[in-house]
Amino acid sequence: MLVPVLAIGGLGVVAVIGVVAAFVITGWIGQPVPVLGFEQTFDQPINFPHTVHASLKQLDRIAADGQTMEGLGLDCTFCHRTVTTQANAGVPPVGFCVACHQVIGAEDNVELAILRDAADIVGDDGPSPVNWKRVHRLPDHVRFVHEPHIRYLTANPSVVTNSTDGVTEGPSGVCSTCHGNVAAMQQVEQVESLKMGQCVDCHRDNGAPTDCAACHY
Amino acid sequence: MTTAEFGTHNWGMVVDIDKCIGCNACVIACQAENNIPINTQDRVERARSISWIRVERYWEGDFPDAKARFIPIMCQHCENAPCEPVCPVYATYHNSEGMNIQVYNRCVGTRYCANGCPYIVRFFNYWEPVWPESLRNHLNPDVTVRSRGIMEKCSFCVHRIRHESRKARSEGHEILDGAVQTACSSACPTSALNFGNFNDPNSKVSKMRGDKRHYTLLDQFGTDPNVIYLAKIDADKKVGAGEAATHG
Numbered sequence: 064m065l066v067p068v069l070a071i072g073g074l075g076v077v078a079v080i081g082v083v084a085a086f087v088i089t090g091w092i093g094q095p096v097p098v099l100g101f102e103q104t105f106d107q108p109i110n111f112p113h114t115v116h117a118s119l120k121q122l123d124r125i126a127a128d129g130q131t132m133e134g135l136g137l138d139c140t141f142c143h144r145t146v147t148t149q150a151n152a153g154v155p156p157v158g159f160c161v162a163c164h165q166v167i168g169a170e171d172n173v174e175l176a177i178l179r180d181a182a183d184i185v186g187d188d189g190p191s192p193v194n195w196k197r198v199h200r201l202p203d204h205v206r207f208v209h210e211p212h213i214r215y216l217t218a219n220p221s222v223v224t225n226s227t228d229g230v231t232e233g234p235s236g237v238c239s240t241c242h243g244n245v246a247a248m249q250q251v252e253q254v255e256s257l258k259m260g261q262c263v264d265c266h267r268d269n270g271a272p273t274d275c276a277a278c279h280y
Numbered sequence: 281m282t283t284a285e286f287g288t289h290n291w292g293m294v295v296d297i298d299k300c301i302g303c304n305a306c307v308i309a310c311q312a313e314n315n316i317p318i319n320t321q322d323r324v325e326r327a328r329s330i331s332w333i334r335v336e337r338y339w340e341g342d343f344p345d346a347k348a349r350f351i352p353i354m355c356q357h358c359e360n361a362p363c364e365p366v367c368p369v370y371a372t373y374h375n376s377e378g379m380n381i382q383v384y385n386r387c388v389g390t391r392y393c394a395n396g397c398p399y400i401v402r403f404f405n406y407w408e409p410v411w412p413e414s415l416r417n418h419l420n421p422d423v424t425v426r427s428r429g430i431m432e433k434c435s436f437c438v439h440r441i442r443h444e445s446r447k448a449r450s451e452g453h454e455i456l457d458g459a460v461q462t463a464c465s466s467a468c469p470t471s472a473l474n475f476g477n478f479n480d481p482n483s484k485v486s487k488m489r490g491d492k493r494h495y496t497l498l499d500q501f502g503t504d505p506n507v508i509y510l511a512k513i514d515a516d517k518k519v520g521a522g523e524a525a526t527h528g
Contacts, residue, residue, distance in 0.1 A: 204385040204424045206439070211446055272286040275373070276381040280424065280438045 104252035105196040109174050116142075117227070117235075117246035134246065139227075139235045146238075150208040154195055157182045198251050199242070205259075205278050215269070216240060222269060225254075284448035284455050287376035290478040291436055292506035293465070294488040295352055298513045299472035302350030306333050309467030310354075313437065315423045317409035330403040332434040333464050349512060352473065354464070355380060355401045355434035356497060356505030363393035363402060371431070378478065378506050379436050387430040394431060398498050402433045436475070437462040457483045478506070 114122055118134025126132045139146065142159070146152040161182040168175045176185065183190040201207055216223055216237035225239035227246050238245065243254030255261060266273050310316065310333045319329035333354035340347045357380045363372055364380070371386035372393055394402040408428040411419070419425065422439040426432045437460075444460045457476055465473040476485035485508075488494075493511040496504070 202385070206422065206442070208442075208446065210450065214450060274286065274375050274377075274381075275383045275386070276375055276379070276435075276438050277286065277442075279383050279385055280381075280435060280442070 104198060104250055107196055107250070108194055109177050110250070111174075113245050113248050113251060119246070139238050139245075146209045147213050148210055150206075150210065152209055157190065157193055199253055199257065201257065206280060207278070212241075213237060215271075219269070222265075284445045284453070286445070288479065289455070290378035290506070291441065291460075292357070292378060292476070292478045292485055292489075292508065293354075293436075293462070294474045294476075294485045294494075294508045294510065296472045296474070296488070296510040297349075297351055298493075298510060299470040300335070300350045300352060301470055301472075302335050302337060302348065303469065304335050305467045305469060306352055306464035306473060307331060307335060309463040310434075312418075313420055313423070313463035314435070315409075315419050315425050317405075317407075318411065328406050330405070330432065332401070332403070332432075347514075351509070352464070353399060353401060353497070354507065355436075356399055356503065356507045357434075357436060358503035358505045360502055360504050362396040362398065362501070362503060366392040366396045368392070377441075379438065380433075381438070382431060382433055382435065384424050384426055384430050384432070389429040389431065391431065398501055398503070402431055404431055405429060 112124075114134060115124070115132065116135050116137050117139065119136040120134055122132045122134055124132045139152075142155045143152040144155070157178065160178055161184060164175055164178055165182075165184060178193070180186040180188075181191050181193050220236070223237050223240050225243050227235050227239045227244055241255050241257065243252075245251055262278070263273055265271070266277075271277075311331070314332060316330050316332065319331065323329050333352055335350050335352050338349050338351075340349055357378065359374065359378070361372075361374060361380050364374060367373075368390060369386050369388050371383045371388070373381055373383075375381050389404065391404050394400075394404060405426050405428050409425060420439075422443070440462065441460050444455055448455045448459070455477070457480060460475060462473070462475045465471075465475040474485050474488060476483040478486055478489065480486060488510065489508050491510050493513070494508050495511060496508060
């Protein structure tokens with residue numbers, strides 16, 4: 064009588080252990096399994112295409128006038144203005160976006176309608192910020208400052224990995240080291256693990272301090 | 281990176297007791313700078329208050345001639361720190377800049393370090409820190425908010441050191457003497473608290489350390505602190521060197 068019950072119970076235990084082990088192992092290697100909401104990307108309130116703004120290549124996207132579109136090739140620092148001077152790269156305010164998008168972009172574009180509503184150009188509920196979701200998030204006990212990293216990588220291009228659509232000059236040429244080729248991303252996702260092991264490896268290779276208090280304070 | 285290199289400094293503090301008026305401005309400044317939870321009456325009564333720097337008051341002499349004396353005490357950043365070898369997870373260690381570092385994300389809360397510290401300057405978070413809603417946006421974004429179950433202590437305002445050294449490197453020069461000021465030393469109205477680099481023989485703190493009034497707290501333990509005190513000058517006693525050293 065007990066044998067089938069034990070067998071089923073045993074299977075259940077094995078299954079539970081298997082699922083837990085899978086999560087532990089993948090967590091150990093790098094990133095969690097990309098299921099159950101652990102993806103490294105999010106649907107943003109506005110489907111902002113980095114391709115259109117930052118890419119230097121021909122896009123598989125048709126403009127309102129029927130022409131094929133080419134990426135605008137904006138420098139990363141055009142919008143993320145504080146990245147070379149401060150800790151945060153900074154997301155531009157809505158007013159900065161509509162400086163162009165007041166006139167650029169079709170009137171019936173759904174995504175731009177959300178932006179223009181937030182900037183109080185259309186609609187009558189006043190200006191409001193866009194609640195962008197953060198994709199690259201570090202734990203609260205880590206202090207990451209963009210400025211010295213951009214400075215070092217700009218001075219040492221040999222360390223730069225990945226590539227931003229072939230850009231090698233200026234700050235845009237170095238961002239890809241940690242962020243991947245954002246210029247080719249329709250929806251921004253995290254491509255590097257950005258875990259402490261990766262930070263320490265790079266710090267060690269480049270003679271940067273590996274003291275705990277360099278980042279944890 | 282040829283200037284303001286990591287590890288070329290030995291940060292330390294010189295506290296001139298003769299200048300301390302016991303105003304507690306340093307305590308308030310530290311509390312605000314380092315996201316320290318509010319010490320409510322309840323916590324103080326249970327001896328659970330957290331105060332990275334405190335001003336101890338004691339009396340010298342008997343009633344008609346009693347004199348109030350003050351001494352600010354913070355983590356002494358000892359070269360031979362009693363807290364460091366007892367930590368089982370290396371959450372506290374001495375770095376190459378002469379500072380005793382507390383790594384919050386390593387700490388597992390054994391509290392051995394607090395028991396080992398003779399200066400009573402290490403504090404354990406018995407609760408999750410909470411602030412009133414009105415203070416929500418007043419937290420310092422450069423300092424980690426310590427959660428329940430970990431130890432904390434004076435960090436010599438390491439975030440300010442990092443900020444100044446980054447600034448110096450981007451501008452291509454050494455960290456200037458006096459550029460790095462801790463929250464307490466910048467708040468001190470009488471310049472009793474002085475922060476600087478002991479490796480630079482021309483820095484203000486190095487010169488102050490040469491004063492004959494200098495002593496360290498609980499010298500008999502051989503902890504070799506990086507916080508140097510300058511004794512109170514008492515006009516009645518001609519010189520007070522060594523007097524305050526007997527108090528801890």
